[in-house]
Amino acid sequence: MSVQIDTAFIPDPSFRSYLILVTAFGMLIPVFFFAFMVFAITEGAGSALAVMAGIFAVLAFTGGLWAFLYYDTVCYLLTPTEMTWGRGILWKQTGIVPYNRITNVDIIQGPVMRVFGISNLRIQTAGYSANQMAEIKLQGIRDPEPLRAVIMDFVRSGHPVAAVTGAENTATPAFVSAASPSxxxxxxxxxxxxxxxxxxxxxxxxxxx
Missing domain, CATH: 1.20.5 (Single alpha-helices involved in coiled-coils or other helix-helix interfaces)
Structure with missing residues (x-):
């Protein structure tokens, strides 16, 4: 995907459909639990199926609506020195990850994500790598390799690869040379x-x- 430095970007539009589908079907687990409880109490398959269908309809609609709205809150930004992100419907979350803390960037793509042609970029940092956790995930990225190349180039040298993503090479050195006037x-x-x-x-x- 094409990314401009100092310009915010959002996940691929297909990420919204992916979220709605995964969230809706994710509601099947609590639905089966409640249906089992109803079947055990009433000993009637018909009642259990009716309850399961009703609960699934409500939870699937609620989860799908949440996923639809959640997509509009996700935003990422690359600057010459750090990454920033924001997301959240009721509770807005934002964060900043300096490039000098990043140790690795992994591309994650599950089977459902493969159908939609999107991936997640898992950003490993110095404080989180030991626990195999990611401080930030760039979700719903189509063609993630160029974006990972830009981030890792910032990590290694502090300069973006402008030819890959169209990003301008605006990075400045992170230190002042002793040979400079300053x-x-x-x-x-x-x-x-x-x-x-x-x-x-x-x-x-x-x-x-």
């Missing part, structure tokens, strides 16, 4: 302070003698 000025300031400290210590030593 670096030389900083060194001179430190040296001057050390000399002043040395002079003060000598005066104190002379007074104590």
């Amino acid at each position: 670096g030389q000025a900083a060194d001179a300031s430190v040296l001057r302070e050390l000399r002043e400290i040395t002079a003060v210590l000598k005066r104190i030593e002379e007074k104590m003698q």
Whole structure:
């Protein structure tokens, strides 16, 4: 997918359909549980099937509506120094992940996601890798390889691969070279302070003698 640096982007539109389908069918587990309880109490298959159908209809509609609305809240942004993300319907969640904390980017694609042609990018960071957890997931990404290449290029060198995604190479070095004018000025300031400290210590030593 094409990503512009400092420009927010959202998951592929097919991710909405994927969310609705997975969420709706995910409701089958509690439906079967309640149906089993009804069957055990009433000992009637007809009643159990009716209850199961009713509960499934309600939960599937609710879950599908949640997935439909949730898609509109998901947003990602790449800057020259960090990644940001936001999502959530009732409780809005946002986060920032600096590139210097990222250790690896994995592409995850389940069988249903393969049908929709989308994948998730799992971002591993230094504080989470030991537990095999991801601090952030970029969900619903179509053609994820170019996006992973851009992120890993930032991680390795601090410069994006503009030719792959159309992103502009706007990254700046994360440090100031000692050979630059600002670096030389900083060194001179430190040296001057050390000399002043040395002079003060000598005066104190002379007074104590």
